[in-house]
Amino acid sequence: MKDVKAPILAWLAYLVVLGASITVTRWAPGTLGHVFNLLCALVMASLVMVFFMGLRSADNLLRVFALATLMWLAIMLGLTMMDYVYREIGSSAMLSAIA
Amino acid sequence: MSDDAASSRAPESYLTHGWRWRDWLLTTDHKRVAWLYTVSITGFFFLGGIAALLIRLELMTPQGDLVSADIYNQLFTIHGVVMVWFFLIPSIPNTLGNFLLPLMIGAKDLAFPRLNLLSWYIYTLGGIFTMAAVITSGVDTGWTFYTPLSTQFTDTAVIAAIAGVFVVGFSSILTGINFIVTTHKMRAPGLTWFRLPLFVWANYATSLVMVLATPVLSATLLLLIMERLLGIGIFDPRLGGDPILFQHLFWFYSHPAVYIMILPGMGVVSELITCFSRKTVFGYHGMALSILAISVFGFLVWGHHMFVAGQSLYAGIMFSLFSFLVALPSAIKTFNWTATLYKGRLIFASPMIYALSFIGLFTIGGFTGIFLASLAVDIHVHDTYFVVAHFHYIMVGSMVTAYLGGLHFWWPKMTGRLYPEVWAKVASLALFIGFNLTFFPQYLLGYAGMPRRYQTYPEDFQILHAMSSLGAGVLAIGYLLPLGYLLWSLRWGARAPADPWRAAGLEWRTGSPPPPHNFLKPQTVSGPPYDYDTLDNPQGEAR
C-alpha cells in the first residue's frame, strides 16, 4: 500500500485545527472568534477534499468544476445577502401585518 | 411504427432492434430513451394544454361563469406546474438532445446510459404522482408555491405536489450530469470544442444550469415540506422568518430555469437557420460563447421577480442592472441569425418557417423583457398580463416553436420517414398566427391594468380577451395538426434518405434511422461545423 502517510498526517492536522477551533469558541467567542471558527472550517474542509477526495491528484477540469461550484455558492449567498444588508426583517410591523 | 415494413428494408436500425415491452421499457439506448421522453412530454403537454384551453374559455366573458373561482385557481396551477416542470424543462434536452447529442459528437451512447433510463423513470413516475395530487386535491397556489400561502393558508395537497416536483428535479440533475460528462469525454477524435455544433453547445450550457440550479430548488422545496409537514418554521413570520427568503431561493432556481427552457431552443434554431440558408453560421465563436454567457448571467438576475415583493431597493437596482446584461448575448445571437440569413440561398421548408417564427417571437419577447427588467416600469406592469404575454413569447413563442421546428427537422432521422410538407407548412403558419393572436392582445391587456390569475375582469377588456381566446383555438390547431400527420407518417410517410436536407453534421452521416450503436464505423472530424460552401460545391467552384 502506497501513500498512506499523507492521509494520516492530514487526519492529524484536521484534529489539531478542530481542537484549536473549539478552544477558541470555548474561551474567546465573539466576532473575531467566529471568523477564526469559519477559517478553521475552511481549512478542515480543504484537508478532506485534498487528501481524502484526491483533489490533489485530480485533473485540472475537476478542479475547475470544484471552484466553479464554490463560486456559484458565493453568488447565491452574496446576491441574497445584498438584499438583507439593506433591509431589516422580523420587525413588529411585519408581524402585525399577518396577525 | 411499422415494425415489419422497416425490417424489410435491409440495414438493421435501432427501431428494428426488438419490440417486446422490455426492449423499450428497459432500453439503455439513448435513441429509445429519447422516444420514451417524447411520449411522456407529449402527454403532459396536452394535459397542460387542456387546462390552458379551459382558462381561455373562462376568460371569454367578464363574469366567472364556466368554472368556480377555486377551480380557476387550480386550473392555472395545473397549467403552470405541468408546462414548466413536465414539459418545458425536459422538452428539447431530453427528447432531441437525448437523441442527437451522442450522434452529433460521434459517440456510441451517452456516458451513463442506465442513468439516462433511470432519469426517465424518475421523471415520468414523479410527474404522474404530482398530477394525481394536483388534480385530485386541487392545489391552488400557482406553480410558484409562495409562502405563507403554501405553508399556512391553503388546505390542499401542497406537500404531495411539491414532493413530486422535488423528485422530478433529480431527473433534471441526472440528465445534466450525463450530458456534461458526455460532451467532455465522448467526443469523436478531431471534434474540438469549437467544431461542436451549436446544438451541442446549447445542451451543454443547459446542463450546467440544470446541475447548478436544480439542487437549490430541491433544498427550497425540502424546507417547504419540512415547514408544512413537521411544523419546522423556516419562512414563518411569526418566528421572525422571512417569506421573501423563499422567493430568493425559489427564483435562484426558477430564473435560471427559464434559460434551461430557452437555450436548447436557440441551439435548434442555429442548426435550422444555417442549414436552410445553405451558409455557415455567422460568428460561430460569438454564438457559442454567448450561449455560455447567457447561462452564467442567468444566475445573477433572479431578484427581478421580486421588485415589488419587498426586497430592498439596492438589491432591486443591482438585479435590474444585471438583467439588462442578459440582453447583450441574446442580441448577439439574434443579430448573428439574421446575418446568417443575409445573402443566403434560403429554402422555406417547414423547419425554416418555425425557425424564422422563433426569431421574430423571441425578439418581441426579449424586448418586453427589458421593459420588465426596468425597476420603475415593472411597478406598473408587475403581475399583469404584460408579464404573462412576455414569458409566453419566450416559452411558447420561442421554445415550443423551436421544439416543433427541431422535431420536423430531425423527424426523418429519428423515424426514417418523411412527413407531408404541405401540412407541415400549414401547421407552422397556424402556430405563428394563432400564437400572436393569443398573446399580443395580452400585452395590451396587461399594460391597461389587467392583473394575472384573475377569473373576472371589467367589460372594457372583453374584446382583447376574446381575441386571445380565439387565438388559442387557432394555436390548438397548430399543435394538433403535427400530432396527426407526424403519427400518420410513421406508417405511411415516404422513406427518408440518410441526409434528406443535405445538412452538415455527424448525425446525417449515418442511416435514417441510425443503427443501434449510431455509427457502423468510428467517426473522425477534420473541419469546422456548418461547412455548407464545401457541401454544396464539392469541386470548390466559386459561388
Added chain:
Amino acid sequence: MTTIPSTTPKAKPDEQFDDLTQQRHADLMGMWLFLATELMLFGGVFTGFVVYRYAYPEAFAEAATHLDLVLGMLNTGLLVTSSLFMALSERAVGADRKRLTLLFLLITIGMGAVFLGIKGYEWHHEYSQGLMPILGLEFVYSGQHADRAQLFFNFYYAMTGLHAMHMGVGMIWLMVMVVFTLRWRDPPRLRRQFQISGLYWAFVDVMWIFIFTLLYLLRASS
C-alpha cells in the same frame, strides 16, 4: 455504476466507452458533478441559515449555547476518522489486499453508526429539554428571544436531519461495497467503485464540518 460484474479475466469497459481510462475519467467526473449538486443542495439551506444568523446575531448565538459542544466535537472527530479509514480502504483495494480492505470498510461503517447513535442521543436529550419544536411539540426556552431561538432550532433539525439522511444513504452504499469486496471480481471496476464511494463519504464529512461550525461553534460565551 453497478452492473453484473464481468467475469472475463481481461477487464473491459462498458460498451459506450472506447477504453478503461475513458470510463474511469467519465465516472470520476460524473461523481464530482453529482457532489457539486449536493453542495448546492446543502448550500440552499446554508444560505437560509446565514441570512437569519446575520439578521438575529444575539438570539442565534445564545441559542447555540443550548447545544452540546462535547458531543458535537466527538462526532466531528469520529466522522473524520471514518473518512480516514475510507481513504485507507481505497488504498488497500488498490494494493489488492482483500481482508484489509474489508476491515477498513467495516470500521468506516461502524464509526458512521456510532455517529448516528450519538446524534440520536443528542436529539433525544434536546427533546427531553423541550427544545424540539417539531410536529407541534411545545418549545420551552429559558433565554431571551424565544421565537428567534425556535428559528435556530428549526434550522438545527433541518440541517442535522438532512445530514443524517445522507449518512444513512452513505452507510447503505458502503454495505453494498462490503458485498462487492467479499465477491472480489473485476478489481479495476472495484477500484473505480471504491473511489466513487470514498468521494461521497468524504463529501458528507465536509458538509458536517460546516454544519458543526455554523450551529455549534458560532455561539455566545455561556
